[in-house]
Amino acid sequence: MKNLFYGFLFAVLIFGSIWFAKYFYSKNNTPQITFQTEKLQKRSIYKKTMATGTIKPRKEVNVKSSVSGIVDKIYVGTGSLVKKGDLLAKVKIIPNTQSLTMAKSSVKKADLNLDNALLDLNRNKSLFEKGIIPKMEYDGYLFNVSVRQQELDEAKQNLEVIRTGSVKNSKEVLSNIRATISGTVLGFGALVGDQITEANTFSEGTTIATVADMGSVYFSGKVDESEVGKLKEGLPIILKIGAIEDKEFEAVLEFIAPKGEDDEGTVKFSVQASIDIPDSVEIRAGYSANAEVLLNQRENVFSISEANVVFTSDSTYVEVETDTQVFEKKLVKTGLSDGLFIEIVSGIDTTYNIKVRNSGM
Numbered sequence: 001m002k003n004l005f006y007g008f009l010f011a012v013l014i015f016g017s018i019w020f021a022k023y024f025y026s027k028n029n030t031p032q033i034t035f036q037t038e039k040l041q042k043r044s045i046y047k048k049t050m051a052t053g054t055i056k057p058r059k060e061v062n063v064k065s066s067v068s069g070i071v072d073k074i075y076v077g078t079g080s081l082v083k084k085g086d087l088l089a090k091v092k093i094i095p096n097t098q099s100l101t102m103a104k105s106s107v108k109k110a111d112l113n114l115d116n117a118l119l120d121l122n123r124n125k126s127l128f129e130k131g132i133i134p135k136m137e138y139d140g141y142l143f144n145v146s147v148r149q150q151e152l153d154e155a156k157q158n159l160e161v162i163r164t165g166s167v168k169n170s171k172e173v174l175s176n177i178r179a180t181i182s183g184t185v186l187g188f189g190a191l192v193g194d195q196i197t198e199a200n201t202f203s204e205g206t207t208i209a210t211v212a213d214m215g216s217v218y219f220s221g222k223v224d225e226s227e228v229g230k231l232k233e234g235l236p237i238i239l240k241i242g243a244i245e246d247k248e249f250e251a252v253l254e255f256i257a258p259k260g261e262d263d264e265g266t267v268k269f270s271v272q273a274s275i276d277i278p279d280s281v282e283i284r285a286g287y288s289a290n291a292e293v294l295l296n297q298r299e300n301v302f303s304i305s306e307a308n309v310v311f312t313s314d315s316t317y318v319e320v321e322t323d324t325q326v327f328e329k330k331l332v333k334t335g336l337s338d339g340l341f342i343e344i345v346s347g348i349d350t351t352y353n354i355k356v357r358n359s360g361m
Helices: 002-028 097-129 135-164
Strands: 041-064 069-074 087-093 176-178 183-188 207-224 236-241 249-256 261-263 266-275 288-305 316-323 326-331 333-337 341-346
Touching: 041 183, 041 266, 041 333, 041 341, 087 207, 097 135, 207 249, 207 288, 236 266, 288 333
Parallel strands: none
Antiparallel strands: 041 207, 041 288, 069 087, 087 176, 183 207, 207 266, 236 249, 236 288, 249 266, 261 266, 288 341, 316 326, 333 341
């Protein structure tokens, strides 16, 4: 039994020695973790936010008709340059039965009122000549005739407008649709043969053409509510227009909406910016654009990768190399960040090697 026990103990010692030998061998041959380092470098840091939107003309009007009817002719095409007063289209008047009946009735009524006024005048003329009634009373009859005559003239003009769209001996033809501003024809809301309604107190009317001054445009976009508090009027903007590649345009923020709007579950605020567009560049209404709003900037300041700075609840630090691959914490004061690099205000200088976090090999 003793020989068996000593044999078992000897075997345990042999296997234990082999295991410890392998353990220390593997530990001594495990490669050490090596961290890369970086130094402070001078950079220009820009804090920006993005706004997406479109290019819009400052002056854009919908040209409407003051008479109802059918579009008879169109004299210009989409994209045409027009001046204020240029003829855009012509409308064929189709009188509204009810309006025409009322207009005829107004003419008859005005005609009767004039006849009655003339009878009163003639009846009292002889009385005035005989001195029975004073001149003031007679003048009242004369004035009444003038008023009734004017009412008849206006009723006849109204009837003429309803019938033909114009008034005799007048240069204004209401059936002629003219441009109300100078600019570019962006499109038509009605084509030849389309029936249109007039613009009046009770109806917006049919848009026949849309004209815009493309010489003066602006950027209209939206900014998330988390960023709008950082904006202020006058901030510079770099504008990139999707349809114009490899070009950037300078702009200035000129308006921030005081009220946000729900946009697919998030609150966004409308912004506008004036744009400096060279004469050599052709801009079209509705171009999509991205605006980089410059919130803050630091020129030529010492900085490092923000990923190498550790932020805790009570301190901010980096790890600096004190000996080969030996690091210790060093408190720093930071400044502006652009999300990739961060300004180092104090705490370290260019002599320090700063540990690049997550670079261990």
